[in-house]
Amino acid sequence: MKIMVIDGNSILNRAFYGIRQLSNHEGLPTNGIYGFLSTLFKLQEDEKPDRTVVCFDVREKTFRHKKFESYKATRKGMPDELAAQLPVLKEVLDAMGLTRAEQPGFEADDLIGTISRLADENGDDCVIVTGDKDSLQLVGGGTVVSLVSTRMGQTTYERYDTAKFHEKYGFDPIRLIDLKALMGDSSDNISGVPGVGEKTAMQLMHDFGSLEEIYAHLDDPGIKKSVKTKLEAGEQAAKDSYWLATIDRQAPLSLDVKNLPEEFMDEEALYGLLTRLEFKNFIARLGLSGETAKFGLPEVAAEELTRASEAFALCDALGAEEDPVFAVIAGSLSSFCLLAGDTAHVLFEQQFEPEDWDALTDRLFDGSISLVLHDAKPVCHALMRMGKEPKGIAFDTCLAAYLLDPTQGSYDLPRVALAYCNTELPEIDWEAGPSLLGDTEEALRSMAAHANAVRAIYQEAEAKLEEWGMHALYFDIELPLMHVLAEMEALGCAVAPDQLRTFGQTLDKRISELVDEIYKDAGGEFNINSPRQLGEILFERLGLPAQKKTKTGYSTNVEVLEGLAEQHPIVGRILEYRQLSKLKSTYVDGLLKVISPEDGRIHSHFQQTVTATGRLSSTDPNLQNIPVRTELGRELRRMFVAGDREHVLIDADYSQIELRVLAHISQDEVMTEAFLHGQDIHTATASKVYHVPIEDVTPQMRSSCKAVNFGIVYGISDFSLAQDIGVSRKQAGEFIRSYLATYPGVAKYMEEIKESAREKGYVETLFGRRRALPELKSKNFNIRSFGERVAMNTPIQGTAADIIKIAMVRVHDRLLREGLKSRLILQVHDELILEAPVEERDTAMRLLREEMEGAFQMTAPLVAEAKAGFSWYDAK
Known part of the structure; x- marks a missing residue:
């Protein structure tokens, strides 16, 4: 043995x-x-x-x-x-x-x-x-x-x-x-x-x-x-x-x-423990499932409704109830599972006449029924694309789970159910009709289990939002924003495909020229996209000094290449080649692929539950990463246009919102005064740090202080700053000390927020958005240092994220309230973009600026400037 x-x-x-x-x-x-x-x-x-x-x-x-x-x-x-x-x-x-x-x-x-x-x-x-x-x-x-x-x-x-x-x-x-x-x-x-x-x-x-x-x-x-x-x-x-x-x-x-006794697994107990621990992979590895354990949610009855009269009678009965209805709805609106009391009612589009199903969908979302869904945005998006206005969505358990633990990365219903209910939900294809589901009775039970999980999550999460002081954050910001984002996705933004193709041809021509020049510099052809081959060319054939070596060869990342840029012309060409190749493949080719054949617009997906700080992100395409530092990158903005010549795009962005939030939270008098007097904060900082009059601040001085201004709230180290502004580590350390002496309120905030985070185990934004920081108790210095940087940054970046979300909701609601046809269509970082009829341009510009600046009152007031043009480039 x-x-x-x-x-x-x-x-x-x-x-x-x-x-x-x-x-x-x-x-x-x-x-x-x-x-x-x-x-x-x-x-x-x-x-x-x-x-x-x-x-x-x-x-x-x-x-x-x-x-x-x-x-x-x-x-x-x-x-x-x-x-x-x-x-x-x-x-x-x-x-x-x-x-x-x-x-x-x-x-x-x-x-x-x-x-x-x-x-x-x-x-x-x-x-x-x-x-x-x-x-x-x-x-x-x-x-x-x-x-x-x-x-x-x-x-x-x-x-x-x-x-x-x-x-x-x-x-x-x-x-x-x-x-x-x-x-x-x-x-x-x-x-x-x-x-x-x-x-x-x-x-x-x-x-x-x-x-x-x-x-x-x-x-x-x-x-x-x-x-x-x-x-x-x-x-x-x-x-x-x-x-x-x-x-x-x-x-x-x-x-x-x-x-020694034989090893007999107690599947029921083990399933319960591993679901509580949220170890889904281990559950699968051991072949455990809810079927082998009597652990989790109690089963609820499930019934399928196939007659229109029964379905409408159900809606009438549900509308008369005060309690919410827990719903799981296919993204294509092809099936509904509605849990009320101890019965889940399942309806499939295939079982109804088209006009009855359409009327039933209208009835379900007319606002008379209080609905609780998990990840309601795709449903709202689908309804809006059909010209229907979703009403009655009272709670989204996906958003609640995200607010209560914003670092999980995934908030799909099975994962959240595993966490909240100690239940592994059965897999089911929500788009399949009853004829494709096989055992209909088993399928109905599975659908009921999903709706039952939504109810269990709601019961715990709603109470915890109240307990943790996030009730207003959820109901006044996140839930209304979900509706706004769904509308933005449904509306989409027009692009100019012919201009995109022409721009792509321009890039292709320059990329081809660069390839010829790189081959000439290298003394022969090679695969420029292969780090191994490129490393051999640079560090062996051309003899450039190697800085890093990985298991697979020489490192040729952007930091290494930028450090070698002055030593050989091939390096600059390779950097430009990479930049243009990414611009072509990711943005030109990528944007052309996602243009909707139905309306010629792109419908980016705005992600509300991805970042730990609360900032929005987007996919298909990722608008947040559109390059703006180079002129060619900025050219991409010309491709985003108004739908026709009777409309314009209106763009407004916040001026240095994170630094204004920093001034407000830290109550630093010096920084606040600079903002109140309308000074350029980077120039004002340089004047104080370098002890020179504002008029004598050079571009280099301003640039260095800009790096510190934005880096300081991220806990930038002397090493990182030295690399950013091209000075020695010692000089960078002295620069940071001088900066903190200039802004004593900021220095005090940085120490106090770290101490507060250590005591509480979390940090909060001004609106109550919370992020737990177990890293602060780690014995590992690097992990603990990361926790300290997050503690300093999250209240700043998170509050800025909250503010722009508030602005989005305010802008959306006021446009509707004043009966305007202008609509919010894009959000990128601190920018909001409207598409407006030409005749509403001035009104919409004023409204956008007023609502953005009025989103939150701070000691360092919010400032937003709005411009209009036919393209995003022109409006910027």
Whole structure:
């Protein structure tokens, strides 16, 4: 039999510190458990053990602590975030049917050593899994050690048998105790011989073989006089250290190693635990499902309605109720599942006459029925494309889940249901009609389960929004904005395809010229898009100095190339080639692909639940990344046009909104005064930092201060600033100190917000948008530093995001209220773009500016400037 024995505390500890912060929607940290299970599953695949035993320490003094109070006295206690995961991990292991071993008075190492001894005596093989090198003393006979190491989420395994140990250390595994007795172990507070380090200890062991032999030959001429003196003075310390470092292989066990119990998985319990932890991949890996567990949501009845009279009667009954109806609706509006009370009512378009289905759709969204949906925007979009106005959507559980935990990345219903309901939803094709669903009865139950999950999520999320102070953020900003975004998507924006093609031909011509020039510089043809071939050309054939080398060859990223730009003309050409190639493929070709054949417009998808800061993003196309730094990039804006010559585009963007928010939040008087007097903030900053009159500020001074102004709220380091503005790291550090001295309110804010975030565990925007920051408690400096930068930036960037969302809702509502035909069609960063009839131009420009500037009152007032033109370029 093959037994795998795992050092539970060691593997959990290493997983906790080696894997980025993870948590479920309850706020329970989960990274340690995730890493532990990943390691367990990997080793079970590799080792294929017959039995697995996991050993844990217990919170009680061991025989070592009782004899030496100093033993491990310098170790810090287990962090709360790790301690919270330990009991849950044990529950998971129990549900998996694995054997756990704990013994008061003994460490996990002693239990591991005893199990490995008994296994060897029984003729069994034993694999010890640990991150602690102390266990290497147990190697021998049928015992091997798999030493685990986890760094930045990457786990490696180093397997030690007797031969591997000999190869690395040069003596028998059991003599690792002697080595530790000499050199000590600061992590366990084992002193060893004072003054004897690892190098000296290793040499002594190679020369004499054991601690006993070393002390028997202290007069040997091979031992230096100074070392001999240390050994003599530290003899008792060596003996004590030897005793402390020795694993007790005679520990009392409450399990019979010869007859370890078979491993029977409790699928119900394990499914419940893994769904609570939101480990969907592990659930799939173990073949678990809601069908194998009686855990999750109670089942609700499901019925299919096929007659129009029944469907309209249902709508009348639902409209008369005060309670909301929980709906799951296909994006194409081809099926509805409406849950009210204990019954889910399912309707398929195929079962109705077209005119009845159309009337039924109107009835469902006429505002008389209070609807709760998950991700309602696609439904609203579809309705608007049909010329229908969606009303009655009272709650969107997708938006609520995002606000309550904005860093998850995905908020599809199955994932959110797993988090909130401990339920894995059955897969179902919502676009399929009853004839394609196979077992209709099973399909109805599955659809009902989805609607039931929406209800359960709503009940928890709605209460938590109120508890966390995000009620107004949700109902006054995010939910109304969903409707605005759906309308923007439905309206789309016109583009000029012929101009796009002509622009693409211009790019193609220049790209072709660049290719010829690059080949000439290189002395031959090669694949310019291959980093490996390009690296060989630049650093071997042309002899340019290589800065970085990766596993696959020389690094040729943009930072490397920009650093070499002055050394050879080929570098500048390659940079231009990359820029133009991306412009052509991503934007020219990409935009042409997404022009709707129905109306000749592009309908970008505005994403409301993607960024952790609350900023919007967009896809198909990604409007946020349209280049603006180069003239050719800006030319793309000419391709976005009004629908016809009777309309214009009106563009307005906020002036330095994030810095104005910074001035308001920090209450920095100097920065606020600059804004109140209408000064250019970068010039004003340069004047104060460089101690020169405003009129003497040079473009270079302004540029440097602009880099600091925008970088400071991101926690920019002296190293990063030095690279940005081309000065030494020391000069950059002095520049930052001078900046913070100029704006003491900003300096105070930066320190206070970090401290507040450490105490609360999260930061908030001025509108209550919250972001949890478990990174601030990490022992990893880089992770903790990231958390500090996020703590400083999120209230600024998040508040700016909230403000532009408020502006969008205000602009949309006022246009409707005043009966104008102008409509909001695009949002890009801090810009809003309207499409307006020519006769409404002046009115719409004034309205847009007023609503943007009036979105929020700050000590550094918001400023927006509106311009109009036939194209986005002209309006900008």
